[in-house]
Amino acid sequence: MIGRLNHVAIAVPDLEAASAQYRTTLGADVGPPQDEPDHGVTVVFITLPNTKIELLYPLGEDSPIRGFLDKNPSGGIHHMCFEVEDILAARDRMQAEGARVLGSGDPKIGAHGKPVLFLHPKDFNGCLIELEQI
Ligand SMILES: CC[C@H](C(=O)O)C(=O)SCCNC(=O)CCNC(=O)[C@H](O)C(C)(C)COP(=O)(O)OP(=O)(O)OC[C@H]1O[C@@H](n2cnc3c(N)ncnc32)[C@H](O)[C@@H]1OP(=O)(O)O
Numbered sequence: 001m002i003g004r005l006n007h008v009a010i011a012v013p014d015l016e017a018a019s020a021q022y023r024t025t026l027g028a029d030v031g032p033p034q035d036e037p038d039h040g041v042t043v044v045f046i047t048l049p050n051t052k053i054e055l056l057y058p059l060g061e062d063s064p065i066r067g068f069l070d071k072n073p074s075g076g077i078h079h080m081c082f083e084v085e086d087i088l089a090a091r092d093r094m095q096a097e098g099a100r101v102l103g104s105g106d107p108k109i110g111a112h113g114k115p116v117l118f119l120h121p122k123d124f125n126g127c128l129i130e131l132e133q134i
Pocket residue numbers: 009036039041043054056064065067068071077078079081102103109110111112116118120121122126127128130
């Protein structure tokens with residue numbers, strides 16, 4: 001069911017500083033900030049040979065990552081995103097297995113213009129999981 005690791009997301013307290021660190025200290029290929037108002041975040045993608053890093057910064061008052069950054073003021077790994085071929089089939093299977101799908105349960109269009117869903121971290125060993133349909 002889950003396929004490639006599409007990205008690992010890190011919530012950061014300072015998007016510009018984190019972008020500069022990956023670009024300068026780590027010499028990585030860092031993209032531009034992308035506002036994603038439908039998701040309450042601004043994201044920066046860092047392209048690696050085998051996956052991506054997604055830097056996340058809160059956008060708007062009710063950003064879903066505000067609580068995470070309050071608890072982790074210097075930032076932290078926020079979620080992992082796995083690719084799936086059919087996100088509705090994946091959702092139905094996860095729900096049948098007892099996993100909680102966050103939000104309405106209907107996919108939203110994510111940062112790559114593809115449908116995404118999130119699974120509750122408490123159901124996956126404390127790891128927030130995002131599914132993205134390829
Ligand atoms: C543009 C889209 C982009 C893309 O890739 O396409 C994105 O990735 S958008 C990313 C931002 N959007 C989301 O994260 C949506 C899904 N997330 C949520 O709905 C919330 O973040 C939620 C429900 C996971 C947590 O919300 P909140 O922190 O406000 O709730 P609680 O404080 O009640 O937390 C409950 C419980 O879970 C623990 N927690 C929270 N966040 C995480 C996390 N990222 N990883 C692991 N655990 C997490 C929190 O500490 C609480 O645990 P407890 O032991 O009860 O204290």
